[in-house]
Each structure stands twice: as C-alpha cells, then as structure tokens.
Amino acid sequence: MAQWSEVELEGLVLHSGRLTLRPWQPQDVPAVLAIMADERMHRHLALPWPYTAEDARGFVTEHAQAGRAAGTRLDCAIAENAGGRLVGSITLQLPAPGHVSAEIGYWVGVADWGQGYATEAVRTLARFGLANGLGRIQIRCEVPNAASAAVALRAGFRFEGVSRDSLRAGGLSGGGLRDGAVFARIVTDPDEAIAPSWPRLEALSDGVVTLRQTGPRDWPVLLAEVNNEEARQWAFHDQSITEANAVSVADRAGLDRLVSRQNSLLICDAASGVGAGVLGLRQFGPPDVVAIGYGVLPSFRGRGFTTRALRLLADWAFDATPTVRLELGCKAANVASARAALSAGFVEEGRRASRLRNPDGSHSDEIIFGLVRPAG
Template sequence: MAGWSGVELDGLVLHSGRLTLRPWQPEDAAAVRAVMADERMHQHLALPWPYTDSDAHAFVTGHARAGRAAGSRLDCAIAENASGRLVGSATLQLPVGADSSAEIGYWIAAADWGRGYATEATRTLTRFGLANGLARIQIRCEVPNAASAVVALRAGFAFEGVSRASLRSGGLGGDGLRDGAVFARTAGDPDKPVEPSWPKLEPLSDGVITLRPGGPDDWPVLLAEANNEAARQWALYDKPMPEAGARAMAARAPLDRLVSSQNLLLICEAASGAGAGVLGLRRPGPPNVVALGYGVLPEFRGRGFTARALRLLADWAFSTTPTVRLELGCKAANVASARAALSAGFTEEGRMGCRLPNPDGSHSDEIGFGLVRPAG
C-alpha cells in the first residue's frame, strides 16, 4: 500500500459528472486492445503497432498499476458512470521529494472523441492534485495535436510555450522526438476554461473559392506559394522557404490558432478543393485590429481568388468577432496585390517610404490599405 500527500492511492476512485476514474483491472485488457486497434489512436501516442493482446495485458497489469503501488502516479481507467464502459485513460504523474509540480496525460477512445470526456477527466485529476498540495500541473502534447491542446485550454491550463524535441513521436510512422506544446495550471489560477486566441472558423465559400483553416497536410501549398517565381519577386528575404520550414509552419498552424496572434487560412478552389493560396491573419498590437497577408499560386491567378478570399474573411470577422479594422500592405510596385485589396473594398490609406526589404538588400515603399467595420 502506497500513498502520496497523505492520500492512499491503491484503491482510490475519483468521480465527476459523467465519469468514474478508477484503478485499472486485468479484465480491462480486452477493452484496451479493442480501442488500440483503431489506427487513429496511434497518431500521437507512442505505443506499439500493431497493438496486441499481450501489449494490453502488460499495460493493465503492469505499467497502469505500478504507479499507484509506488506512490509515483495516479493511473486511472476512465469509465462512464451510467454504463461502466471503458472510454479512456488519465494519469497524474506525481512529484518526487520536495517538488510540487506534476503532469497529466490522457487518451480517449476514438469512438468517444468530441464528447468532452478528456476535459472532464483532466479537470477531475487537476482538482484532486491542487487540493492535495500541488503548486503546478502541466500538460504536454505534440505541437500538431490540436485536439489535446483544446482539452488543456478547456480544463483551465494556460499555454506556456513549446519544448523542442521533448516528446517521443507516435507509434505509426514515428521518427524520434517531436516538439511539445506546454500548458500549465497553478494553484492560484481560476478554475475556468482559457479562451482560445481565435474563434473557430468553419469553411467559408462563395461557390468559387473556399476559405478554411490551414493544417499539417497543407505544407505543399505553403511551400509552392512562397517559392514560385512571382512570389519571390515580392519577397522580403533573399532565401527561399525550405521544405522543413513549410512543414513546421503547417504543423503549428492549429496550435497557433488556439494560443497565438497568428492564424493561417488556406484559399482553395471550391470545385476541386485544391489549395490555391494562403491568407494569413495576425494581430499587430492594437485591440480588435487584424493585419492580413496573402498569396495565390500562379496557376490560380487572374481569377479574382484573393479579392474573394478577402471579402469572405471580412464578412466573417466583422459579423462573428470583435474585429473593428482589417489592414494590409504591399510593395508600391505590386499592382496586382493593390488591385485585389481595392476590389475587396479596402481603402488606400497612405505610403510609407523604404519600409519593406527586397531580396537584393534594397527597400521598397509600402502602400497601406484598411477596411473598417461597417457602421450599425
């Protein structure tokens, strides 16, 4: 029998509104094996693939029980109160010695994604830990794992940064170590969700283009848009974007949307769904002001895609967010970019001398454009 902070862990059971967090039992092995037969479970979990009966048995009788026995982890099977059905796993990694920091990890069966079970289980473990003397609890997830990041925010954990090469990659196609997004909650933090930086944007379409959130699979569009000849003409720097840079930017886009001032959207051809360009959003500083940047691939130019994307974005921003002003700029000689801004309803507001660098080391004047929320 082992305890932690005066609490006996061996048979400890925690309850929430819909869930029971209980010790693992040998009879859970079949349910774990069934859950792990779904490939989706292995995208971000560093587990064996294929996941066998012996793997499941070793987990529920070994690793998942050893932490409680040693007083080092509170490993919990997550079961529905109403049915008793196993739906996931949650672990509170407990501190050693005088340390007062802990870490929570979790997984939910793919069939039960979207039901809020991970958030509910995380809040339950967090309340238990903070009530028993922990000063800080953290959650780490792979940078592309936006679903896990959403759980952390909803459970009241604030984003603290990215810990590079700190997590083992998932079992399917794993390639070593990956960057981890770090979230934490302290004893002094309010017990309420942390709001994401940007509201959720469902795909927007006018029948010709679709504007949707960008993600990890969109790196080829980012790479092609940054490195084609026309784009390089107006680039700020002399070096093209490397593939690794495009992959990293696309992989981080869902996390950025949740925790940063950046928001990467993809402009797609509505008929085919093909990626045609990018539209980037950034909050430059003043409240409720959003700065925009954009680019369209050569094969889709001349069809008004940029202006259409700007109109869709403006309608969404002014109708569903507190945004009061959109602004953008382009080099003075970039006639096509200026034409797109004017076509979308932006007003030319002025010229700033020598503001934007050119690849050859010289500088170009920038023309600024703005669009404000309609009155009323």
C-alpha cells in the same frame, strides 16, 4: 498500501458530472485493444503499432497497476457514469519527494472525440492534485496535436511555451523526438477555461473558393506559395524555404491559432479541395486590429481567388471576432495585390515611403488598405 500526500492510491476513485476515474481492471483489456485498433489513436501517442492484445494486457494489468502500487502515478480508466463504458485513460505522474510539480497525460477513444470527456477528466484530476499539495501540474503534447492543446486550455491550463525535442513521436511517425507544447496550472490559477486566441474558422465557401484552417498536411501548399518565382519577386528576402521549414510552420498552425497572435488559413479551390494559397492573420498594435497577408499559387492566379478569400475572411472576422478593422499593405508596384484588395472592398488609405524591403536590399513604398466593421 501506497500513499501519496496521505491519500491511499490503490483503490482511489474520482467522480465528475459524467465520468468515473477508477483503477484499471483486467476486463478493460478488450476495450483498450478495440480503441487502439484505430490508426488515428497513434498519430501522437508513443505506443506500439500495430497494437496487439499483448500490448493491451501489459498496459492494463502491469503498467497501469504499478504506479498506484508504488505511489508514483495515479493511472485511471475513464468510464462513463451511466453504464460504465470505457472511453479513455488519464494519468497523474506524481513528483518525487521534495518536489511539487506533476504532469497529466490522457487519451480518449476516437468514437468519443468531441464529447468533452478529456477536458472533464483533466479538470477532475487537476482539482484532486492541486487540492492535495501539488504546486504545479503540467501537460505536454506534440506541437501538431492541436486537439490536445485545446483540451489543456479548456481545463484551465495556461500555455507556457514549446520545449524542443521533449516528446517521443507517435507510433505512426516512426519514432524519434518531437517538440512539445507545454501548458500548466498552479494553485493560484482560476479554475476556469482559457479562451483561445482565435475562434476556429469552420470551412467557408462561396462556391468557387473555400477558406479553412491550415493543418499539418498543408505544408506542400505553404512551401509552393513561398518558393514560386512571382512570390519571391515581392518577398522581403531572396531566400527560399526548405521542406522542413514548411512542415514546421504547418505543424504549428493549429497551436498558433489557440495561443498566439497569428492565425493561418488555407485558400482552396472549392471544386477540388486543392490548396490554392495562404491567408495569414496577425493581431498587432491597437486592440481589435488585424493585419492580413496573402499569396496564391501561380496556377490559380487571375481567377479572383484572393478577392473571394478576402471577402469570406472579412465576413467571418466581423461576425465571429471582436475585430473592428482589417488592414493590409503591398509594394507600390504590386498592382495585382492592390487590385485584389480594392475588389474585396478595402479602401486605399495612403502610402508609406521605403517601408518594405526588396530581395536586393533596396526598399519599396507601401500602399495601405483598410476595411472597417460595417456600422450597426
């Protein structure tokens, strides 16, 4: 019988409020096969695609059994307490002798996304590991996998950074290596959720413009917004960005919202859903002050999209976040940007000489605009 930290692993079952974390059983094969038939499961999991019945049998009857038997992994099926229905998988990768750091990996079937099952299972397994001698448990997920990153935070894991090329890409990505976002809990960390840096903005619309969170598939809009001639006229440097740059920024947008001081929103045409521009937020300096940057693609300019997006943003920021002041700036000659700010209710507050660099290396004065939370 394999033991770890004087705990017998082969028959170990853990319970939480709604879930049972139990050993895998041969009768789980059909449920695993059904879950893995959904392509969405393979966006970030390094599993075969297409996923066959043989893959499911190999996982359930061989791979998921071997770790418990050897004392190197605690592989658990996640099942509902009521009825025993299989909803996912979770593994505690145990450290080698003399080491104290472990790792948790998990997945939940698409039908049960949004139910909090992954968070509950991770918290249960982390409590078990930390109570039995582990000094540290980490979670790694692909940088674009913001849903998994959110689970880590809700389970009390702190963001520690990004490890480059540390994970095998999901099966639908064609293999290769991807950057991993690293989260960890140590014994002395409080057993409580960690709040995201920014609340999620659910899509807002005034009927003409829609404002929503930027996601991995939005990289073409980010690329076009930076590289068009008018945008480059007002840029700080005479440099375009590559497709790879835009993909990287879009991939990281969801993670940044959760763990950083910046947040990227997409300005869309409400009628078509097509991306029309980008609106970026950044927390800096004094608490509760947010700086704004924006750009709209040439084909959507002159239609008031920036003004409408700024109004939607202001309503959300003052209602859903502790923001007390929004501010933005533009080069003195950028009349269109200044007009959009004023039309959205921002107040011109002053001019800072030679503050913003031009592509040719010279500097322009910056006009400052501010909007404060309404009284009451």
